[in-house]
Amino acid sequence: MSSSHNAEQQGDMPPAIDLRKINKSFGPVHANKDVDLVVARGSIHGIIGENGAGKSTLMSILYGFYEADSGEILINGKLAAITSSKDAIYAGIGMVHQHFMLIDTFTVLENVMLGAEQSSSLKESKISARAELARLSVEFGLAVDPDAITGDLAVGLQQRVEILKALYRGAEILILDEPTGVLTPQEVNQLFDILNALRERGVSVMLITHKLQEIMAITDEVTVMRGGTMVATRETAKTTKAELAELMVGRKVLLEVDKSVAQPKEVLLETSNLTIKDDAGVTRLDAVSLKVHAGEILGIAGVSGNGQTELLDVLSGILPVQEGFIVLNGTTIDKKNVLNAKDFRHLSLGHVAEDRHKQGMVTDFSARECAIMGFQDEPEFNGPILMDNKAVTEHCVKLMDEFDVRPANPHLKAANFSGGNQQKLCLAREIERQPKVLLVGQPTRGVDIGAIEFIHQQIVQLRDAGHAVLVVSVELEEVMSLCDRIIVMFEGRIVGEMAASDADAQKLGLLMGNAGSNDQTSTQGASS
Amino acid sequence: MSDFILILLSTLDSTIRVSTPLILCAMAGLFSERSGIVDIGLEGKMLGGAFAAAAIASITGSAWIGLSAAIGVSVCMALLHGFACITHKGNQVVSGLAINILASGLTVTLGIAWFHQGGQTPLLSGDARFYSIDLPGALALADVPVIGAIYSQLISGHNALVYLAFITVPITWWIVYQTRFGLRLRAVGENPQAVDTAGISVFWLRYRAVICAGILCGIAGAYLSTGQNASFVREMSAGKGYIALAALIFGKWRPKAALLACLLFGFLEALTVRLEGVDLPLLGQVPTQLMQALPYILTVVLLAGFIGKAVAPKAIGVPYIKER
Numbered sequence: 001m002s003s004s005h006n007a008e009q010q011g012d013m014p015p016a017i018d019l020r021k022i023n024k025s026f027g028p029v030h031a032n033k034d035v036d037l038v039v040a041r042g043s044i045h046g047i048i049g050e051n052g053a054g055k056s057t058l059m060s061i062l063y064g065f066y067e068a069d070s071g072e073i074l075i076n077g078k079l080a081a082i083t084s085s086k087d088a089i090y091a092g093i094g095m096v097h098q099h100f101m102l103i104d105t106f107t108v109l110e111n112v113m114l115g116a117e118q119s120s121s122l123k124e125s126k127i128s129a130r131a132e133l134a135r136l137s138v139e140f141g142l143a144v145d146p147d148a149i150t151g152d153l154a155v156g157l158q159q160r161v162e163i164l165k166a167l168y169r170g171a172e173i174l175i176l177d178e179p180t181g182v183l184t185p186q187e188v189n190q191l192f193d194i195l196n197a198l199r200e201r202g203v204s205v206m207l208i209t210h211k212l213q214e215i216m217a218i219t220d221e222v223t224v225m226r227g228g229t230m231v232a233t234r235e236t237a238k239t240t241k242a243e244l245a246e247l248m249v250g251r252k253v254l255l256e257v258d259k260s261v262a263q264p265k266e267v268l269l270e271t272s273n274l275t276i277k278d279d280a281g282v283t284r285l286d287a288v289s290l291k292v293h294a295g296e297i298l299g300i301a302g303v304s305g306n307g308q309t310e311l312l313d314v315l316s317g318i319l320p321v322q323e324g325f326i327v328l329n330g331t332t333i334d335k336k337n338v339l340n341a342k343d344f345r346h347l348s349l350g351h352v353a354e355d356r357h358k359q360g361m362v363t364d365f366s367a368r369e370c371a372i373m374g375f376q377d378e379p380e381f382n383g384p385i386l387m388d389n390k391a392v393t394e395h396c397v398k399l400m401d402e403f404d405v406r407p408a409n410p411h412l413k414a415a416n417f418s419g420g421n422q423q424k425l426c427l428a429r430e431i432e433r434q435p436k437v438l439l440v441g442q443p444t445r446g447v448d449i450g451a452i453e454f455i456h457q458q459i460v461q462l463r464d465a466g467h468a469v470l471v472v473s474v475e476l477e478e479v480m481s482l483c484d485r486i487i488v489m490f491e492g493r494i495v496g497e498m499a500a501s502d503a504d505a506q507k508l509g510l511l512m513g514n515a516g517s518n519d520q521t522s523t524q525g526a527s528s
Numbered sequence: 529m530s531d532f533i534l535i536l537l538s539t540l541d542s543t544i545r546v547s548t549p550l551i552l553c554a555m556a557g558l559f560s561e562r563s564g565i566v567d568i569g570l571e572g573k574m575l576g577g578a579f580a581a582a583a584i585a586s587i588t589g590s591a592w593i594g595l596s597a598a599i600g601v602s603v604c605m606a607l608l609h610g611f612a613c614i615t616h617k618g619n620q621v622v623s624g625l626a627i628n629i630l631a632s633g634l635t636v637t638l639g640i641a642w643f644h645q646g647g648q649t650p651l652l653s654g655d656a657r658f659y660s661i662d663l664p665g666a667l668a669l670a671d672v673p674v675i676g677a678i679y680s681q682l683i684s685g686h687n688a689l690v691y692l693a694f695i696t697v698p699i700t701w702w703i704v705y706q707t708r709f710g711l712r713l714r715a716v717g718e719n720p721q722a723v724d725t726a727g728i729s730v731f732w733l734r735y736r737a738v739i740c741a742g743i744l745c746g747i748a749g750a751y752l753s754t755g756q757n758a759s760f761v762r763e764m765s766a767g768k769g770y771i772a773l774a775a776l777i778f779g780k781w782r783p784k785a786a787l788l789a790c791l792l793f794g795f796l797e798a799l800t801v802r803l804e805g806v807d808l809p810l811l812g813q814v815p816t817q818l819m820q821a822l823p824y825i826l827t828v829v830l831l832a833g834f835i836g837k838a839v840a841p842k843a844i845g846v847p848y849i850k851e852r
Contacts, residue, residue, distance in 0.1 A: 063725070065850060086727035101722035103715045104842075114715055115726030117708040125708060165726075 014077025016041040016173050016204035017062070022071035024057055031057040033228045035071070039173075039221075044195055044205040046215040046236070049225035050248055050448035051419055055208045058225070059175050063095045064088040075173070089116075094166020095175040100158050101165075104151030108161050109133060111150050112168050129168070136167050140197055155303070156187035163194065174198060175206045180214060184303050185476065185509030192218050212241045213477070224248055249449050259460045262484035264293035268468040269315070269349075269437045273324035276310045276492075284310040286492040287324065292437065292468040297459065299483030299500070300472040302512050307492035308472045309354060312441050315470070316351040317344035318359075329436055345374060350430035352423075354441025354472065360426045363415035367405070368396035370414045371429050403428035404454065420451030427455060431462055438462060441472045443482070456482050476505050490514040537681050539798050544686060545756060547794030548693045549574065549748040549765075553772030554779070554786045555700045556744035560606075562704065562781060563737030564717040564843040568624030569609050570745055571769025572631035577602040577749020579635035582649040582760035583642065585656040591754050594656065595689075599746035605631065606742030607735070614734045617847035628769075636762045649753070649760040658687035658755040689751040696744065701783040713737055717841030720848040730848045745769075774827040780838045793823040 017039040024032040031054045039045040049055045060066045062073065064084045073080050075091045082088050088095075102111050109126060112133055117125035130146055137143050142160050144153075150161060159179060166174055176195075180188045195205050195218060207219060215222050216236065224231045224247040231247050246252050269292040276285035285307045292298045300308055313319040315326065317333075317340050325334035328347045333339050344351075351374075353359035361370040372381050372392055381392050396410035403424045405417070414422060423444070430438060440459065444452045459482065463469050473479050479486055480503050488496040488511040496511040553570045560567035577598035585594030605627055612623040636647040643649050666684035669676040704710040712733055716723045720730045748768075753760040775793050779786030800819035807813055830838055 065725075084727070085725050089727045095725065097725065101719065101725045103718045103722055105718055106715065110711060111722075114711060115723065115728045117711065120708045122706050122708060122711055169727075 013041055014074070015039055016043075016076060017206070018074035018077070019058075019062070020072040020074070022058065022061060022073075023069045024061060024066060025069055031228050032061070032068070035225075035228075035230050037223060037230060037233075039204055039206060041076075041204050042199055042202045043220040044199055044207060044218055046207045046209065046219035046222040047225060048209060048212070048215050048222060048244060048248060050210060050450075051446050052448070053225040053248070054228040055225050056177060057228075059095070059177055059206070059208055062088065063093060063175060089169050089171070092170060092172040093175065094163075094169060094171025094173070096159065096162040096166065096177065096179055098178040098181065100162055102150050102158060102161060104149075106150055107147050108144050108150055108153070108164075109146040111161055112146075112165050114165075116169050132168060133164065136164055140167065140194065140201065142167075142194060154187075155182045156184075156190060159183070159187075159191065160194070163198075172202070173204045173206070175208070177208045178210070179207070180209065180211065181474070182304065184513040185505050186513050188214075212244055215244065216241060226250060245449060251450070257456045257460065257481040259482075260464070262296045262463065264296040264484070265466065266294050267291045267327075268294050268329060269470065270327040271315070271324065272327075274311070274314060274321065274326065275323040276307075276314055276319060277322060278310075284492050285314065288489075288492070288494055289324075290487060290494065292470050294436070294468050295463060295466050296485060297463050297469040297471055297483045299479040299486045300470065300489055301476060301479045301486055301508050302474070302489035304474045306489045306512075308441070308489055310492070311489070312351070312354060312439055312472055315344075315439055316349065316353075317341035341374070342377075345433075345435075348433075348436040350433060350435030350438040352426050352430050352438070352440040352443065354445070356422055356426050361414050361422065363413070365414055366411050367400070367414055367417065367425060368393050368410035371396040371399050371410070371425060373429070375429075375433070399425065399428040399432060402432070403458070418448070419446035420448045420455075423447050423455060424451060427458060431458060434462075434465075435467065437468045437470070439470050439472075442475075443471060443473060444475065444478060452478075476508055480504075480508070488512055533677070535802070537677060539795070539802050541682055541685075542798040542801065543791060543795040544682070544690060546797045547790045548690045548756075549751055549768050550772045550775055550790040550794055551693045551787060552696060552744045552748035552751070553769055554776045554790050555696050555783065556741040556748070557773055557776045558700060558704070558781060558783060558786060559713070559737045559740035559744070561776065561844055562717045562841055563713050563734045564720060564841055564846065564848075565610070565613060565734055565738055566620040566624060566845045567609075567738075567741055568621055568773065569605065569627035569769075570741075570772055571765050571767065572624075572628035573602040573605045573742060573745035574749040574752065574769050575628075575631040575635055575763070575765040576605050577746040578753040578764055579631075579639065579649070579749070579760045580746075581750035582652065582753035583639075585652055585754050586643075586650045586759075589654065589656050591652075591656055591658050591750075594754050595747065595750040598750035599743050602746030602749060603739055603742035606738045606745070610735050610738040613847060614731055614738070617849060620845055620847075632763060635760070639760065639762070647762040652754060652758045656754065657758055658689055658751070660685045660687050661691075687751075687755045689747060689755045692747060693751070696747075697783050697787045704783065709736070714841075717843055720843050724848070724850070734848075771823050774823050777838055777840075778823075778827050778830050781841060792826075796822050 015038045017037065019035060019037040022032050022035040035058055047055050057066065061068045064082045064087050067083050073082055080091045082091060109129055113125055113129035118128045119125045133146055142164055144157055144160050144164065150158060179191060183191060198205055209215060219236045221233060222236050222239065222244065223233045224244060226248060272289045274285055274288045275283065278284050288311060300311065302308055310319065314321060320338050321334050325332055328344065328349060331347055357363055361373060372395060375381065381388055393410050400408040400410065405421050405424045443455050443459065447455065459469055471483055480500055483500050486498055486500055486503050487494050488508060490512060495514055553574055557567045557570050580601035581594040581598035584597035585591050609623050609627055612618040613620045639647040639649060663684035666680040670680040704713060712723060712728055716730055716733050723733065724730050752764055757764065771793055772790065775789035776786050778789040796819055800816055803814050804816060
């Protein structure tokens with residue numbers, strides 16, 4: 001594993017991974033169709049595709065989570081039967097999952113050795129694991145305190161533990177599933193340094209992502225998936241973002257948001273010293289004061305979990321104001337004047353929730369029912385006693401038509417729509433009321449590129465009509481291209497504000513990670 | 529004054545007797561719940577075990593064969609619970625309750641069919657029971673002040689299963705915190721997916737946990753019918769399984785703390801018996817119902833967050849289903 005490979009050597013060697021004609025169906029859904037994939041040894045291979053393109057299914061097959069219906073897996077040129085994660089680990093495959101597979105209450109050491117303990121006695125296992133962990137830390141430059149409680153570590157460090165876990169099991173092939181979603185740009189750079197180090201030591205890396213710039217930044221080769229099939233494989237150096245995007249979607253797409261300069265007018269939404277403490281007494285929102293003007297889009301950037309959720313909840317009336325106040329369209333809401341979410345809507349506020357499955361819709365309900373949620377008491381949907389079903393259905397048909405929701409079937413269960421179409425439906429429901437203030441949480445989370453363009457256009461149109469929009473997003477590119485003004489949140493506080501035209505990933509990233517405080521607790525000498 | 533010490537000693541002595549099944553069941557629940565399987569069926573498994581122990585002991589005349597039968601029956605019931613909620617991903621509380629109802633009905637029905645004594649088993653005597661053991665030196669030390677009294681009256685003079693119950697606690701602690709199995713057990717109760725992706729079978733791990741629970745509940749059952757009493761009586765578990773579960777939660781799913789909780793609840797029960805009909809100065813008669821309810825009240829207070837915080841294993845009660 002420690003010997004580095006060069007291009008000439010690779011010529012004679014079988015590829016690290018060779019997938020042949022992999023098929024996998026879930027009921028009627030054909031998630032992988034005749035997928036072929038070759039990953040050269042000691043290379044970083046990107047796999048890009050929209051949500052539902054079959055990337056995760058393919059990786060789950062490779063890691064033994066699912067069994068393929070048909071097809072062959074060759075590891076280092078040898079046919080491998082992988083029916084469980086155990087087989088995959090034995091074959092030298094390690095995986096860093098999107099949601100970390102770590103036990104928060106365990107120490108780093110315990111997490112790393114779990115499932116690969118050397119002895120039935122924990123004491124002996126720990127001694128040998130500690131030595132091996134120290135060796136790996138030095139060899140790959142992955143320093144982590146082995147005795148730290150995993151749940152207390154920063155996300156970037158937790159990811160490092162995941163990588164160490166795979167290496168501890170002797171992985172020579174490392175799969176990373178959407179590894180950058182929870183990281184700050186600086187942490188992303190550190191991750192890329194680690195991946196480069198792994199490549200130099202002959203580890204083959206597969207990077208699953210939907211972010212084009214990551215593919216361009218680090219991979220040697222890239223494979224595009226669409227609709228369960230492999231569409232194309234390109235040498236990264238010889239392709240462009242635009243070409244990849246087109247391959248992903250199947251048509252030309254606009255990567256930048258097309259909009260004019262904002263014309264901000266009067267303040268429609270203002271907060272002053274908003275502070276929220278959770279049940280455990282932890283301050284989630286710390287004296288947040290901000291203003292959103294008519295005719296502008298204010299973006300809130302930050303790594304998720306830094307108070308954005310609480311901000312949206314308090315601004316939409318889901319959480320009561322504890323300290324400070326909100327002025328919404330001239331009405332002051334504070335501790336004394338408590339209003340609920342419905343009252344907020346009546347003050348002309350629309351809210352597209354961050355997590356549409358939890359707050360935005362009931363996935364077991366039909367589209368027509370989801371399309372009136374929050375407005376179910378409005379007279380237009382109600383008869384004298386019963387609901388006016390006809391009006392409800394017609395309303396949904398209208399929204400589906402205006403926002404191009406597919407399939408345009410108001411009776412279909414919400415769960416059966418793709419993420420993009422669910423989001424369009426939620427957005428349609430809120431925008432249709434022409435609220436003076438619109439809150440949008442993660443406008444394009446789990447939304448395919450084609451729909452992203454449309455959603456952004458709708459938000460810009462609302463702005464141009466003189467409404468105020470507040471967008472919360474963890475996607476930096478989105479914040480920079482969609483918004484007019486950007487506020488960065490860190491640990492519940494506003495740590496920076498700038499015009500979108502002045503912003504770049506570097507500046508925002510430093511603020512998001514609150515550059516002053518360093519989460520790199522130790523970079524050298526992890527062994528103690 | 530010596531009267532008071534005698535009363536105290538005898539109350540503590542009965543605390544130990546009453547706590548024994550609680551300790552065994554609490555450790556049983558600890559194995560199960562630490563693996564992520566809610567075990568409300570402690571009660572049923574113990575009752576089934578109690579019946580099996582008494583029935584087989586009365587037929588074979590051997591308490592030890594009775595104990596083996598109790599363990600066997602209780603493990604079978606644990607496997608049934610596992611089959612319902614590990615293999616078939618059923619609701620763990622419903623399955624546990626079903627086990628309790630099954631045990632309470634089946635023991636009486638079988639008891640009537642086999643022994644024709646209204647659901648009881650014949651009185652056990654001789655080798656068919658576990659008798660008190662005098663620990664070495666108990667007689668000799670009896671006259672030594674304080675220590676002698678404590679040793680000969682409190683520590684000595686219990687049956688083998690009582691000592692077994694107390695030994696179970698350090699053994700449980702050792703298994704859970706010092707072995708590979710324990711590490712994986714704690715892991716699977718927190719994040720089964722992490723265990724699965726680490727190449728360990730979640731199902732087999734959880735089955736082993738419920739089997740451990742079955743063994744311990746079986747011992748608890750045998751104690752009730754062949755140690756503490758001399759026959760099986762219908763519903764003789766009388767809610768001890770639930771109290772043990774409360775003690776487990778009160779002890780925050782940790783062996784030592786759960787042991788202390790069991791002793792506390794056992795002491796409350798012993799005190800209830802002792803105080804029945806006694807007029808206390810100032811207080812008058814303490815209602816028995818209040819004393820009996822105290823374990824539950826204390827547990828609710830704990831869960832409400834007044835006494836520290838009980839953090840349950842994160843994945844408890846959630847069946848493990850691979851994604852999608």
